[in-house]
Amino acid sequence: ExxxxxxxxxxxxxxxxxxxLRCVPISNHLYFYWYRQILGQKVEFLVSFxxxxxxxxxxxxxxxxxxxxxxxxxxxxxxxxxxxxxxxMYFCASSPLAEAYNEQFFGPGxxxxxx
Amino acid sequence: xxxxxxxxxxxxxxxxxxxxxxxxxxxxxxxxxxxxVQSPGQGLQxxxxxxxxxxxxxxxxxxxxxxxxxxxxxxxxxxxxxWSDAAEYFCAVGGASNYQLIWGAGTKLIIKP
Numbered sequence: 001e002x003x004x005x006x007x008x009x010x011x012x013x014x015x016x017x018x019x020x021l022r023c024v025p026i027s028n029h030l031y032f033y034w035y036r037q038i039l040g041q042k043v044e045f046l047v048s049f050x051x052x053x054x055x056x057x058x059x060x061x062x063x064x065x066x067x068x069x070x071x072x073x074x075x076x077x078x079x080x081x082x083x084x085x086x087x088x089m090y091f092c093a094s095s096p097l098a099e100a101y102n103e104q105f106f107g108p109g110x111x112x113x114x115x
Numbered sequence: 116x117x118x119x120x121x122x123x124x125x126x127x128x129x130x131x132x133x134x135x136x137x138x139x140x141x142x143x144x145x146x147x148x149x150x151x152v153q154s155p156g157q158g159l160q161x162x163x164x165x166x167x168x169x170x171x172x173x174x175x176x177x178x179x180x181x182x183x184x185x186x187x188x189x190x191x192x193x194x195x196x197x198w199s200d201a202a203e204y205f206c207a208v209g210g211a212s213n214y215q216l217i218w219g220a221g222t223k224l225i226i227k228p
Contacts, residue, residue: 004158031214043159043205045215056215091159095214104216106151106159 002026004107006092012113013082021077021110023092032075033093033104034067082114117142119206121219129227130198136191136222138206148189149207150180165189201226
């Protein structure tokens with residue numbers, strides 16, 4: 001069964017450094033998402049991406065964040081200058097079509113630790 | 116304000132017992148409702164979803180949920196839990212006009228042997 005994959009599973013970085021989190025969505029999916037979950041808190045939406053552009057983003061997704069689909073398979077989340085409060089589990093998801101009722105398929109997450 | 120409330124942080128049930136996990140939502144438009152499960156080290160897996168029609172929906176792994184508009188609830192049930200059901204369960208709401216999901220805080224299910 002096809003699945004969303006994410007690398008790395010755990011990333012440790014120093015405050016102020018740039019990080020890139022990588023995701024490979026399911027191959028025939030068209031909509032891509034990033035969510036994050038700070039330890040002990042709710043899952044929060046960051047951004048959705050369709051047709052090579054951002055379709056929605058939350059207040060969390062400020063200028064420090066960017067997303068890219070550099071090739072036909074990868075979907076990346078970049079944090080330019082990490083802060084301590086960026087420490088969280090980051091989930092990538094994809095869905096096959098644009099309709100909201102489509103299931104979002106989630107990857108296993110990348111745990112980001114900012115020291 | 117749009118929100119999802121899962122009032123129980125932890126629930127402990129005996130194997131073979133019935134289960135109900137509570138979810139209440141606040142959403143300004145017609146809600147699309149979801150239950151996801153997360154096992155340790157795993158991603159979020161969809162258990163079931165409701166968009167319209169029959170208010171009792173069946174999902175995978177023997178789970179079902181009932182949408183009650185008057186109570187703004189979408190509680191998850193299972194008649195007999197198995198040890199493999201131990202996981203964290205998340206309720207989420209979305210809408211037709213946007214694609215982001217709004218999540219509850221999750222309920223951790225613990226199974227007693």
